[in-house]
Amino acid sequence: MARILHIEDLRVHFPINIGTVRAVEGANLTIEEGEVMGLVGESGCGKSTLGLSILRLLRPPGRIVEGKILYHGEDIVRMGAKEILALRGGRIAMIFQDPLTSLNPLFSIKEHFIETLRTHEKRIETKEALARAERMLSSLGISPERLHEYPHQMSGGMRQRIMIGLGLILNPDLLIADEPTTALDVIVEAQFLDLLDDLRKRFNLSIMLITHNLGNVAQLADRISVMYCGTIVEVGPAQTIFDEPLHPYTQGLLASIPNIKLDEPELKLMRGSLPDLVSPPSGCVFHPRCPRAMDVCSEEWPKTAAVNGHQVNCWLYR
Amino acid sequence: MREELVTVRNLKKHFPLEKGFFDRLLVREHRFVKAVDNVSFSIMKGEVLGLVGESGSGKTTTGRLILGLLPATGGEVLYRGRSVISYSKKDMEELRERMQIIFQDPYASLSPRMSIGKAIGHPLAIHHLADAKTSKEICLSIMEKVGLSPAPFLYRKYPHQLSGGQRQRVVIARALVTNPDFVIADEPIAMADVSVRAMILELMMKLKREFDLTYLFITHDLATCKYICDRIAIMYLGKIVEIGPLKEVFSRPVHPYTETLLDAVPVPDPRFRRTHPMPKGEIPSAFNPPPGCNFHPRCYIAETRCRNLEPGLEKVGEDHYVSCMVRGSWGSRD
Numbered sequence: 169m170a171r172i173l174h175i176e177d178l179r180v181h182f183p184i185n186i187g188t189v190r191a192v193e194g195a196n197l198t199i200e201e202g203e204v205m206g207l208v209g210e211s212g213c214g215k216s217t218l219g220l221s222i223l224r225l226l227r228p229p230g231r232i233v234e235g236k237i238l239y240h241g242e243d244i245v246r247m248g249a250k251e252i253l254a255l256r257g258g259r260i261a262m263i264f265q266d267p268l269t270s271l272n273p274l275f276s277i278k279e280h281f282i283e284t285l286r287t288h289e290k291r292i293e294t295k296e297a298l299a300r301a302e303r304m305l306s307s308l309g310i311s312p313e314r315l316h317e318y319p320h321q322m323s324g325g326m327r328q329r330i331m332i333g334l335g336l337i338l339n340p341d342l343l344i345a346d347e348p349t350t351a352l353d354v355i356v357e358a359q360f361l362d363l364l365d366d367l368r369k370r371f372n373l374s375i376m377l378i379t380h381n382l383g384n385v386a387q388l389a390d391r392i393s394v395m396y397c398g399t400i401v402e403v404g405p406a407q408t409i410f411d412e413p414l415h416p417y418t419q420g421l422l423a424s425i426p427n428i429k430l431d432e433p434e435l436k437l438m439r440g441s442l443p444d445l446v447s448p449p450s451g452c453v454f455h456p457r458c459p460r461a462m463d464v465c466s467e468e469w470p471k472t473a474a475v476n477g478h479q480v481n482c483w484l485y486r
Numbered sequence: 487m488r489e490e491l492v493t494v495r496n497l498k499k500h501f502p503l504e505k506g507f508f509d510r511l512l513v514r515e516h517r518f519v520k521a522v523d524n525v526s527f528s529i530m531k532g533e534v535l536g537l538v539g540e541s542g543s544g545k546t547t548t549g550r551l552i553l554g555l556l557p558a559t560g561g562e563v564l565y566r567g568r569s570v571i572s573y574s575k576k577d578m579e580e581l582r583e584r585m586q587i588i589f590q591d592p593y594a595s596l597s598p599r600m601s602i603g604k605a606i607g608h609p610l611a612i613h614h615l616a617d618a619k620t621s622k623e624i625c626l627s628i629m630e631k632v633g634l635s636p637a638p639f640l641y642r643k644y645p646h647q648l649s650g651g652q653r654q655r656v657v658i659a660r661a662l663v664t665n666p667d668f669v670i671a672d673e674p675i676a677m678a679d680v681s682v683r684a685m686i687l688e689l690m691m692k693l694k695r696e697f698d699l700t701y702l703f704i705t706h707d708l709a710t711c712k713y714i715c716d717r718i719a720i721m722y723l724g725k726i727v728e729i730g731p732l733k734e735v736f737s738r739p740v741h742p743y744t745e746t747l748l749d750a751v752p753v754p755d756p757r758f759r760r761t762h763p764m765p766k767g768e769i770p771s772a773f774n775p776p777p778g779c780n781f782h783p784r785c786y787i788a789e790t791r792c793r794n795l796e797p798g799l800e801k802v803g804e805d806h807y808v809s810c811m812v813r814g815s816w817g818s819r820d
Contacts (some may be wrong), residue, residue, distance in 0.1 A: 358750035383752025
């Protein structure tokens with residue numbers, strides 16, 4: 169399998185008046201062609217920032233200080249404005265949490281599609297654009313007549329499907345989905361995950377699924393990256409991440425989520441809260457909350473170790 | 487038999503829709519959104535009843551009606567067997583001490599200009615339960631109990647200086663300061679992070695034991711119900727479609743909607759991936775609910791009669807009731 173995305177030692181900083189927020193600090197992540205990579209973490213861990221930096225959509229003062237983002241071997245960090253524009257929407261699509269704020273209330277669905285197509289294919293005729301939009305809608309299970317409607321006339325689940333349609337109309341090969349189902353109800357959420365799974369096969373998509381919902385990741389992802397405080401602490405195949413998590417943070421996170429199928433009477437708790445990203449703890453960022461912390465943990469950041477098919481950053485696995 | 491603490495009988499809330507120009511011109515009838523439509527259940531002392539539904543199912547409205555935060559269109563709420571309607575203004579004030587609510591959003595439910603101590607002590611001041619000095623003592627002790635420590639330090643802080651988890655603790659402390667015996671928790675963990683959620687749930691259970699509380703736990707998340715609820719009620723378009731002991735409803739759901747809902751819960755284990763696709767369709771608009779059984783357009787076992795007749799709750803097991811014509815008669819199926 170070819171590697172579609174390779175992020176190497178990425179550092180994204182937000183210099184603000186009280187100091188520098190180290191939102192992403194030395195993150196490494198790869199996505200192979202055709203796979204769904206689940207990026208999980210709690211709010212504030214930098215997972216959205218990481219997603220935004222792939223398309224260079226960071227808002228100032230946020231900026232990439234260091235690192236590489238190789239997309240098919242080309243470094244996105246060094247691309248010029250024109251190249252980035254061609255990439256956004258054209259080759260890499262992104263959908264966000266709230267479909268209502270991502271769609272323009274004054275534009276009909278039709279106009280959204282035409283605008284998207286014209287941005288990348290200037291000479292496309294309205295007729296052809298509409299035909300393509302119609303084909304896209306029917307593959308999303310929405311009747312083509314609804315092209316003439318406006319976002320407020322649609323339900324939340326349908327809006328999110330429109331968003332993904334807009335993302336896929338130009339045939340990208342990578343989709344970054346940032347908490348795509350957070351605003352949706354349980355049943356609609358499950359329907360949307362079905363759709364994503366269907367689309368990845370039909371459009372030969374690679375997907376980066378950014379979410380805090382481990383249930384969603386378990387449903388869809390082939391591999392999982394666990395992010396904590398701006399860095400990836402563990403990467404591995406979905407099944408073994410859930411079965412044998414290695415990093416104490418992954419273990420704590422998994423034990424604290426409700427599982428309707430299990431018969432355990434209580435949730436385990438993870439003590440403490442996310443540290444301040446302006447002055448993160450020394451050594452391993454997780455050591456103040458870690459139940460198995462040792463002396464070395466507060467002194468030095470652990471290098472990545474390969475254990476049982478996982479890559480893990482923890483002193484327990486030297 | 488345990489005591490029924492709160493009972494809801496045929497509770498209704500119909501919100502009138504604004505009439506359009508043509509409706510007025512043609513003297514059309516007023517149309518209503520039936521947010522809560524003939525809901526009945528009771529909550530035993532010391533139990534946790536989960537009220538589960540998707541957005542728009544009427545679960546929050548039901549909670550507000552019980553507390554009298556919204557006037558009901560019909561039906562009644564009984565507290566310890568006595569109808570709340572018969573309460574005088576003074577009785578009602580006392581009732582409000584006994585019944586409290588924890589809201590979903592700890593950002594919106596705390597005034598940014600009120601210090602933590604003042605916010606927690608506010609109900610005491612409203613109900614004239616304590617003078618300033620005792621109020622502070624009560625607040626500090628309850629802050630310690632909900633894990634807001636060091637209490638004297640946090641007492642002077644303002645909401646923006648606290649984390650989301652701490653704010654939710656403040657909201658909980660404020661609800662418990664009048665020493666209530668019934669608490670409605672309306673999606674108390676929906677806004678919290680994964681690790682914070684578990685902490686809030688644990689705290690709620692600890693406080694339940696300490697304060698001898700009864701909860702109505704309103705949520706859209708079936709998986710968390712498992713850790714806290716004794717019984718659950720499933721709502722769909724303003725009606726209760728199934729109510730029963732948690733274990734029973736989870737292990738043998740009877741209503742097709744409950745089945746779908748349970749099936750949709752994402753399980754954090756790739757081994758439990760759904761192998762069949764989710765049924766299509768979404769919750770219909772409450773302006774124009776389908777006739778007959780509300781769920782029939784999405785139901786895979788719907789029959790002709792489901793389109794015309796409205797089902798009522800029928801007993802299908804010990805303490806287990808279902809509103810489904812096709813399966814309601816399954817009562818004696820094993």
